Amino acid sequence: xxxxxxxxxxxxxxxxxxxxxxxxxxxxxxxxxxxxxxxxxxxxxxxxxxxxxxxxxxxxxxxxxxxxxxxxxxxxxxxxxxxxxxxxxxxxxxxxxxxxxxxxxxxxxxxxxxx
Amino acid sequence: xxxxxxxxxxxxxxxxxxxxxxxxxxxxxxxxxxxxxxxxxxxxxxxxxxxxxxxxxxxxxxxxxxxxxxxxxxxxxxxxxxxxxxxxxxxxxxxxxxxxxxxxxxxxxxx
Numbered sequence: 001x002x003x004x005x006x007x008x009x010x011x012x013x014x015x016x017x018x019x020x021x022x023x024x025x026x027x028x029x030x031x032x033x034x035x036x037x038x039x040x041x042x043x044x045x046x047x048x049x050x051x052x053x054x055x056x057x058x059x060x061x062x063x064x065x066x067x068x069x070x071x072x073x074x075x076x077x078x079x080x081x082x083x084x085x086x087x088x089x090x091x092x093x094x095x096x097x098x099x100x101x102x103x104x105x106x107x108x109x110x111x112x113x114x115x
Numbered sequence: 116x117x118x119x120x121x122x123x124x125x126x127x128x129x130x131x132x133x134x135x136x137x138x139x140x141x142x143x144x145x146x147x148x149x150x151x152x153x154x155x156x157x158x159x160x161x162x163x164x165x166x167x168x169x170x171x172x173x174x175x176x177x178x179x180x181x182x183x184x185x186x187x188x189x190x191x192x193x194x195x196x197x198x199x200x201x202x203x204x205x206x207x208x209x210x211x212x213x214x215x216x217x218x219x220x221x222x223x224x225x226x
Binding site for chain 1: 159214215217
């Protein structure tokens with residue numbers, strides 16, 4: 001079946017612009033996660049959605065970052081007023097439920113470059 | 116807070132050599148432990164996992180044993196292949212949701 005998909009695969013933006021990154025999880029997966037992978041910081045958790053519960057936003061690095069998940073499926077990560085340090089690969093993952101026992105399936109990522 | 120420390124790379128081995136990538140963790144409770152692999156140009160994939168002390172995860176010839184007494188989850192393979200060249204990430208999950216990753220170890224296998 002279809003895996004986690006993300007779009008765009010690459011995004012180049014100018015400093016100060018807003019960007020939106022999209023994630024389509026695997027159908028039926030109730031848990032959705034955003035991570036980012038950067039050279040300086042490795043792989044970092046950003047935000048987690050589980051069903052209709054309030055999201056865990058504890059990993060968002062600043063208030064310029066936000067995410068929503070509409071209808072329990074597609075998620076959008078928005079970065080406002082982008083900075084050069086936001087350049088990274090943004091990864092989305094989904095799992096059957098928000099439990100550590102359930103494998104998280106990762107998408108291919110969106111490579112964001114802020115110039 | 117929770118953290119994962121894994122050996123720095125790159126690790127360069129000849130084909131059929133024995134592989135060990137060390138991983139230790141710090142956690143307040145009893146986490147689940149994972150190894151993820153990222154092949155060149157591909158996304159992260161789960162390689163193996165263990166959910167409690169003394170569990171052994173295994174897949175594709177790789178093994179790792181959850182050692183609570185040493186808070187470790189070292190990855191081993193008896194005979195590596197060129198196709199094993201990738202970045203390997205040790206990770207933990209506590210409380211059932213987010214993964215905390217190590218920095219990653221690059222493995223290069225030469226023929």
